[in-house]
Structures are given as C-alpha cells and as structure tokens.
Amino acid sequence: MNTQEYLLDYFKGHLSSFLDSMEREPEFLYEPVRYALSAGGKRIRPVLCLMSAEMFGATADMAVDAALGLEIFHNFTLLHDDIMDKSDMRRGRPTVHKKWTENIAILSGDLMSLVACRCTSRTAKAREAVLETFLQTAIEICEGQQYDMDFETDDNVTVDDYMNMINLKTAVLLAGSMKIGALIAGASQSDCENIYQYGRYAGLAFQLQDDLLDTYGDAAVFGKPIGGDIAENKKTFLLINAMNRATGDAKSELQKWLSKGNFDRDEKYRSVKSIYDALKIKELTIEKINECYTLADKYLQAVNLPSSQKTILRNYIDSMRSREY
Numbered sequence: 001m002n003t004q005e006y007l008l009d010y011f012k013g014h015l016s017s018f019l020d021s022m023e024r025e026p027e028f029l030y031e032p033v034r035y036a037l038s039a040g041g042k043r044i045r046p047v048l049c050l051m052s053a054e055m056f057g058a059t060a061d062m063a064v065d066a067a068l069g070l071e072i073f074h075n076f077t078l079l080h081d082d083i084m085d086k087s088d089m090r091r092g093r094p095t096v097h098k099k100w101t102e103n104i105a106i107l108s109g110d111l112m113s114l115v116a117c118r119c120t121s122r123t124a125k126a127r128e129a130v131l132e133t134f135l136q137t138a139i140e141i142c143e144g145q146q147y148d149m150d151f152e153t154d155d156n157v158t159v160d161d162y163m164n165m166i167n168l169k170t171a172v173l174l175a176g177s178m179k180i181g182a183l184i185a186g187a188s189q190s191d192c193e194n195i196y197q198y199g200r201y202a203g204l205a206f207q208l209q210d211d212l213l214d215t216y217g218d219a220a221v222f223g224k225p226i227g228g229d230i231a232e233n234k235k236t237f238l239l240i241n242a243m244n245r246a247t248g249d250a251k252s253e254l255q256k257w258l259s260k261g262n263f264d265r266d267e268k269y270r271s272v273k274s275i276y277d278a279l280k281i282k283e284l285t286i287e288k289i290n291e292c293y294t295l296a297d298k299y300l301q302a303v304n305l306p307s308s309q310k311t312i313l314r315n316y317i318d319s320m321r322s323r324e325y
Contacts, residue, residue, distance in 0.1 A: 001051070001054045001055060001309065001312050002050075002054060002060065002312075003312060004047060004051070004312065004315075004316045004319075007047050007050045007051060007054075007060060008043055008047055010050070010060055010064075011043055011046045011047060011050060011064070011067055011068075011071075012043065014064050014067075014068060015037065015043075015046075015068065015071065018068055018119075019034050019037060019038060022034060028100065028104050028108075029104075029107060029108055029111060030108075030111075032079075032096045032099070032100055032104055032105060032108035033108050033111060033112055033115075035096060035099065036075050036078070036079050036096055036108070036112070037071075037072065037075055037112075039090065039091045039093055040091050041075070041091060043071060044174070044320075045067075045070045045071055045074050045173055045174060045177040046067035046068065046070055046071040046177070047067075047316070048174060048177040048178050048181070048199065048313075048316075049063055049066055049067040049070055049177040049178065049180055049181040050063050050064065050067050050181065051178075051181065051312060051313045051316060052177070052178040052179075052180075052181025052182050052185070052195055052313065053181035053182070053184050053185045054181075054185075055181075055182075055185075055305065055309055055310065055312070055313055056181070056182050056185030056186070056187040056191065056305070057185050057186070058125070058181070058184050058185035058186070062123075062124065062125055062184050062185075063123070063180070063181050063184045063185075065119050065120065065122040065123050066119070066120050066123045066130055066134070066180050066181070066184060067177075068116075068119040069116045069117065069118075069119035069120030069121075069134065070116070070120070070134070070173070070176070070177050070180070072112050072115055072116040072119060073112070073113060073116035073134075073138060073173075074173060075112060076109050076112035076113045076116060077141055077145070078090065079095075079096050079097075079105060079108065079109040079112065080105075080106070080109045081145070082095040082096065082097060082105075083095075083097045083102055083105055083106065083109075084145075084149065096108060096109075113138075116134075117131075117134070117135075120134045120180075123180075123184060125183075125184045125185075125186065126183040126184055126186065129183045130180050130183050130184060133176055133179055133180050133183065134176065134180065136176075137172050137173055137175075137176035140168045140172045141168065141169060141172065141173060143168050144165050144166070144167070144168025144169025144170070144172075145169055147161075147164070147165040147168065147169070148165055148169055151165065151235045152235075154235075157235045157240060158240070159237065159240055159241065159244075162235065162236070162237055162240055163204065163237075166203075166204060166207040166208070167200065167203075167204060169207075170203050170204075170206065170207040171199070171200045171201070171202075171203030171204045171206075171207065172200065172203070173203070174199040174200070174202060174203035174206065175196045175197070175198075175199035175200035175203060176196070176199070177199065178195045178196060178198065178199040179192050179193075179195060179196040179199070181195075182195045182196075188304065190302075190304070191303050191304055191305075194299045194300070194302045194303045195299070195300075195303055197296075197299040198296050198297075198299040198300045198303070198317075199296075200296075201292045201293070201295045201296035201299065202292070202293065202296045202317050202320070204292045205289045205290075205292035205293050205296065205320075205321070206320055208237055208285060208288055208289045208292065209289055209320070209321075209323070211229065211236040211237050211238055211285065212238070212282065212285045212286070212289070213226075213324065214226060214227070214228055214229045214230075214236070215227065215229065215230060215238060215269075215273055215276065215282075216273075216282055217324060218324060226269070227265065227266075227268075227269035227273075230268060230269050230272045230273070231265050231268060231269065233258050237285055237288065238276060238281050238282075238285055241279075241281055241284055241285075242254060242272075242275060242276055242279055242281050245279045245281075246275065246279060250275050250278060250279065253271065253275060254272065254275050257271055257272055289321075293317075293321060296317070297314075300313070300314060
C-alpha cells in the first residue's frame with residue numbers, strides 16, 4: 001500500500017491532467033472551474049478514497065476516477081457555500097463569485113456537480129454501487145447545508161441537532177469516500193459498512209476541530225481570519241454549549257453580543273472567547289473530538305484485515321488530530 005505522500009502526489013498529477021484537458025469555451029463557464037479546483041486544499045477526500053481502495057487490495061488507478069469525482073464535488077459545494085455565506089476569500093484567494101459574478105459562480109458550480117457525476121460513473125468496478133453511494137452522499141450533503149441555513153434563524157438548536165447537521169454536511173463525504181474505495185476493491189458488505197462508519201466518526205471529529213480552530217487557532221496557520229463563527233453568531237458546537245452552560249452575568253453578556261447588530265469584530269471575538277474560556281468550552285470540545293476518534297477507531301478495528309494493512313490509513317486520520325489548519 002502506498003504512502004499518503006505518494007497518493008497525494010499521484011492524485012494531484014491526475015487532477016492537473018484533468019484540468020489541462022478541460023474545455024476552454026465558453027471561457028466564463030470553464031475558467032472558474034479550473035480556478036476553483038487549482039486553489040489547493042488538503043485533498044483529503046480523494047486520498048481517503050485511494051487509500052481505502054488500496055487497503056482492500058485494489059490499485060489507485062482503479063479508483064482515481066471516483067477520487068476525481070469526489071474532489072470535484074467537494075469543491076462544488078464550497079463554491080456554492082461561498083455564495084450562500086457571502087464569503088469573499090477562499091484559500092487565500094477571492095472566491096469565484098467575487099472574482100467573477102454570482103451568476104457565473106452558480107452555473108460553474110452546476111457544471112462541477114455534473115462533471116463530478118461523470119467522473120464517478122467512469123469507475124469500472126462496482127459502478128452501480130459506487131454511483132449510488134456517491135449520489136446518496138451528495139443528497140445528504142444538500143440536506144446538511146439546508147439544516148445549516150435553517151439554524152441561522154432557529155434559537156433552539158440543540159447539540160444533537162448540530163451533530164446531525166455536521167454529520168450530513170461534512171462527515172458523510174469522508175465516509176462515502178472511504179466506502180467508495182472499498183466498493184471498488186470488492187470489499188465485503190460488513191467491511192464497507194465498517195469503513196464507512198470509521199470515516200463518518202472521523203469526519204465528525206474533523207468538523208468539530210474546524211469549529212475549535214476558528215476560535216482558538218492561529219490565523220496565519222488556519223488560512224483564514226480567526227473568529228468568523230463568533231462574528232456571524234454561527235451555531236457551532238462551541239456556541240450551543242456555551243448558551244447551555246452560561247448563567248447569570250455570563251449569559252447576559254453572551255446574549256448581548258448575539259443580539260448586537262453593529263459591533264467591533266475584535267471586541268466581540270475577545271469578549272465571547274473569554275466567556276468560552278470561563279465555561280471551559282475548549283476542553284469540552286476537545287473531549288467530544290476525542291470521543292469521536294475513539295468511536296471511529298472501533299470501526300476500523302472491526303474491519304476484517306490484518307492491522308498492518310490499516311496502518312497507513314490510521315496514521316493519516318491520526319495526523320488530522322494534531323492539525324492546526
């Protein structure tokens with residue numbers, strides 16, 4: 001089984017070739033797609049797909065079309081998320097809708113979703129099962145995005161509501177990526193389910209860590225300004241738990257900042273973060289992250305393969321636990 005470094009380089013090479021072969025006209029349809037896909041990123045989902053395929057005995061070549069489909073679809077969701085969130089920057093560059101227009105970004109995003117389906121459908125092994133997994137994952141991501149938007153005007157979001165939302169919006173794509181790799185390799189139904197659940201719980205931990213880094217990370221390393229979730233009153237695991245735990249003056253202070261229409265961003269960040277600090281929200285979030293990783297590892301252990309064959313995948317997921325970006 002190849003290392004994560006090899007598989008990342010391997011995938012980048014295929015992505016580069018794919019972008020080179022893409023149509024050139026109409027320019028304002030295809031150029032934004034190339035722009036979005038060449039912006040970098042960790043390429044986690046395609047690497048997980050390739051790793052899972054190799055772990056169960058397939059070659060990377062057998063899974064690379066599906067890996068391309070997964071990465072293109074992931075970037076499509078980011079492109080449309082940026083429109084809905086009115087985000088100006090993505091990975092240190094202007095977002096597609098800022099560089100061009102919202103209409104161009106919408107249409108280019110639509111194209112990306114279709115191209116992602118085409119790439120996935122080119123998978124030679126277990127094509128029907130792979131495509132069904134891909135499409136179900138795509139539907140669930142849309143459901144998660146809608147819940148996320150619903151939460152903006154819902155003052156009664158619970159921790160369980162939030163965990164369900166990030167399961168759909170974030171975790172199922174990591175889970176689906178691993179399951180698709182396993183399907184291509186001809187893994188058993190039980191192994192496909194176990195690797196799916198491994199990816200799902202790792203994905204939950206991944207999103208919770210993103211929430212944590214948005215408040216407690218280093219902006220220079222994280223790649224975007226810290227405190228965006230606080231500025232936007234985004235109902236993250238941190239905020240929901242703070243609202244549940246706060247009493248007295250802390251609760252009044254938190255509610256004051258949540259209701260303010262005009263505010264100094266840095267002042268709001270410092271004030272809300274100090275409430276989080278007092279309520280030990282950081283520690284609570286880390287505890288939940290560790291819980292998710294522990295549950296994930298139980299599913300990986302249940303995969304019917306020698307432990308040595310799981311090492312590269314386990315190490316890759318474990319490396320995410322200490323990430324600061």
